[in-house]
Amino acid sequence: MQLFRSFVKKEFYHIFRDVRTLLILFGLPIALILIFGYVVTSEIKNAKIAILDHSKDKITTEITNKILSSGYFILSENLKSAKQIEEVFRQGEVREVIIFEPEFSKNLSKTGQANVQIITDASDANTANLILNYTRAIIQDYSMSLNKIPAQSIKIIPQTRMLYNEELKGVYMFVPGTMALILLLVSAMMTSISIAREKEMGTMEVMLVSPLKPLQIILGKVTPYFVLSFINAVTILLLGVFVFGMPVKGSLILLLGESMLFILLSLSLGILISTVSPNQQVAMFISMMALMLPTILLSGFIFPIENMPPLLQWISHIMPARWFITVLKNVMLKGTGLLFVWKESLIMIGMTVIFISMSVRKFKVRLE
Amino acid sequence: MSKEIIISVQNLMKKFGQFVANDDLSFEVYKGEIFGFLGANGAGKTTAIKILCGLSTPTSGKISVAGFDAYTQTNKIKHNIGYMSQKFSLYEDLTITENFRFYGGIYGLNKKQIQDKTKQLLERLKLEDAKDKIISSIPLGWKQKLAFSIAIMHDPKIVFLDEPTGGVDPITRRQFWELIYETAHQGITVFVTTHYMDEAEYCDRVSIMVDGKIIALNSPKNLKNEYQAKSMDEVFLKLTRN
Numbered sequence: 001m002q003l004f005r006s007f008v009k010k011e012f013y014h015i016f017r018d019v020r021t022l023l024i025l026f027g028l029p030i031a032l033i034l035i036f037g038y039v040v041t042s043e044i045k046n047a048k049i050a051i052l053d054h055s056k057d058k059i060t061t062e063i064t065n066k067i068l069s070s071g072y073f074i075l076s077e078n079l080k081s082a083k084q085i086e087e088v089f090r091q092g093e094v095r096e097v098i099i100f101e102p103e104f105s106k107n108l109s110k111t112g113q114a115n116v117q118i119i120t121d122a123s124d125a126n127t128a129n130l131i132l133n134y135t136r137a138i139i140q141d142y143s144m145s146l147n148k149i150p151a152q153s154i155k156i157i158p159q160t161r162m163l164y165n166e167e168l169k170g171v172y173m174f175v176p177g178t179m180a181l182i183l184l185l186v187s188a189m190m191t192s193i194s195i196a197r198e199k200e201m202g203t204m205e206v207m208l209v210s211p212l213k214p215l216q217i218i219l220g221k222v223t224p225y226f227v228l229s230f231i232n233a234v235t236i237l238l239l240g241v242f243v244f245g246m247p248v249k250g251s252l253i254l255l256l257g258e259s260m261l262f263i264l265l266s267l268s269l270g271i272l273i274s275t276v277s278p279n280q281q282v283a284m285f286i287s288m289m290a291l292m293l294p295t296i297l298l299s300g301f302i303f304p305i306e307n308m309p310p311l312l313q314w315i316s317h318i319m320p321a322r323w324f325i326t327v328l329k330n331v332m333l334k335g336t337g338l339l340f341v342w343k344e345s346l347i348m349i350g351m352t353v354i355f356i357s358m359s360v361r362k363f364k365v366r367l368e
Numbered sequence: 369m370s371k372e373i374i375i376s377v378q379n380l381m382k383k384f385g386q387f388v389a390n391d392d393l394s395f396e397v398y399k400g401e402i403f404g405f406l407g408a409n410g411a412g413k414t415t416a417i418k419i420l421c422g423l424s425t426p427t428s429g430k431i432s433v434a435g436f437d438a439y440t441q442t443n444k445i446k447h448n449i450g451y452m453s454q455k456f457s458l459y460e461d462l463t464i465t466e467n468f469r470f471y472g473g474i475y476g477l478n479k480k481q482i483q484d485k486t487k488q489l490l491e492r493l494k495l496e497d498a499k500d501k502i503i504s505s506i507p508l509g510w511k512q513k514l515a516f517s518i519a520i521m522h523d524p525k526i527v528f529l530d531e532p533t534g535g536v537d538p539i540t541r542r543q544f545w546e547l548i549y550e551t552a553h554q555g556i557t558v559f560v561t562t563h564y565m566d567e568a569e570y571c572d573r574v575s576i577m578v579d580g581k582i583i584a585l586n587s588p589k590n591l592k593n594e595y596q597a598k599s600m601d602e603v604f605l606k607l608t609r610n
Contacts (some may be wrong), residue, residue, distance in 0.1 A: 204455040209451035
């Protein structure tokens with residue numbers, strides 16, 4: 001135990017004396033989460049919209065004016081038929097099309113209800129969502145102002161459709177995605193680099209000659225990173241919840257447990273990388289190329305997996321982050337329990353076991 | 369000098385597939401002597417040292433280090449040996465004291481033992497004032513002596529030095545050998561590999577390895593007589609050329 005303590009203590013010295021390590025450990029997570037966060041919540045200005053007005057009466061004109069005078073939207077064109085909708089979206093300029101049903105005012109005064117359809121280009125899910133909410137708010141505002149005059153309730157019902165990404169997956173992706181990315185970065189990259197550094201400096205040799213067992217060396221190496229990664233996970237969660245209003249509907253204990261599992265997975269990956277890299281540069285390179293980029297591109301962090309070609313969808317199955325992101329989304333957004341994420345959890349446990357057994361084998365081979 | 373045997377190697381074989389790295393090595397090292405382990409690169413020195421340090425299992429042969437068996441008691445062996453390599457193996461971002469504390473810790477010394485040992489060894493090197501300096505800021509010669517002091521911090525029976533003087537200037541090398549002598553006088557056996565033939569002259573006995581075999585083992589003086597050479601350099605060249 002005393003042996004273990006002096007090992008971990010030494011590891012903390014390494015971490016706290018290296019400015020670059022500290023920056024990656026604590027600066028990067030906060031910077032990333034704030035950047036991603038504010039990209040998502042940034043305001044929309046001058047989004048181009050098209051309007052298809054089937055009734056062209058007083059109320060639709062008023063609503064149109066109200067929307068266009070809000071400052072958020074610019075009218076790109078007035079459409080004449082529904083066929084043009086697809087066309088304007090394809091040109092890529094227009095973000096949203098608003099369609100008023102025929103006989104809008106008449107319906108409203110007769111039945112107290114009228115329909116307006118809002119179609120957005122959700123290939124950029126975040127922007128689409130924002131535009132939609134702004135438009136909805138304006139229409140609601142208008143319908144409230146109508147209600148003030150007559151006593152009867154009048155409803156304008158916006159019917160919305162998010163084209164190209166119907167369920168709008170990806171809106172709250174940035175917190176789970178960034179969390180997966182950062183934990184992977186901190187755990188896998190930092191451990192692999194720090195073990196590779198021991199090899200490079202020749203200190204690994206001395207430790208192997210000492211009575212320390214390989215398992216003790218590995219445990220001593222990963223313990224500090226496990227602790228720091230967990231602190232990071234909690235920081236990101238707190239930022240997500242309190243700064244960006246990310247809900248945590250499911251069990252907090254399950255969430256933290258799954259985070260620990262993913263940290264373990266990343267650490268075992270880092271150890272594996274370090275056993276195959278002779279020096280720090282190689283360790284860093286492998287971590288970057290083999291972990292970071294595929295994680296960003298293929299885990300569903302930025303691009304929805306459903307929209308990928310089958311081959312890439314298949315590859316995404318071996319991305320550890322994919323499963324963690326799914327778990328986070330389920331637990332945080334949908335509030336599901338272990339019953340619904342056991343498959344993902346099992347896959348992550350399986351991956352951890354595979355990586356650890358592979359590294360132990362490599363470790364022994366290297367000793368021979 | 370006492371003739372107590374501290375390392376005993378009989379018919380050591382180590383094969384990697386078809387390749388024979390150590391071919392039927394047999395030798396003994398006595399307690400308190402400075403034993404030179406010479407050979408060209410690739411002669412099999414490193415493989416033999418790894419086996420003696422308990423890092424690698426021999427293919428066959430009977431090997432005992434500090435009284436322990438190299439097949440079954442590697443952990444006991446590890447407790448009784450010290451090791452220092454050409455890379456010095458100090459943590460550059462830790463201070464001298466912290467390095468002592470870490471290495472003392474992994475050999476299971478307690479706080480008091482570590483403090484006493486650190487003080488004693490630093491006094492011997494006259495580096496007490498530098499104890500809080502970061503390793504990366506001190507000269508190479510100091511690092512080398514510190515690495516050696518750390519290797520013998522837990523009072524091992526044998527200390528293995530793998531090319532300990534690589535890249536160090538002649539004066540520092542000379543000082544380093546004085547340190548080695550002092551250690552040997554205290555009864556710690558020194559097992560040293562080196563490229564420098566002038567250093568081979570300082571050893572009590574020298575073995576010379578070629579292609580996995582030991583082809584000569586004797587004191588430098590006897591070897592020079594036997595091969596009618598003026599220096600160990602000549603002995604080495606005569607042996608390795610044939």
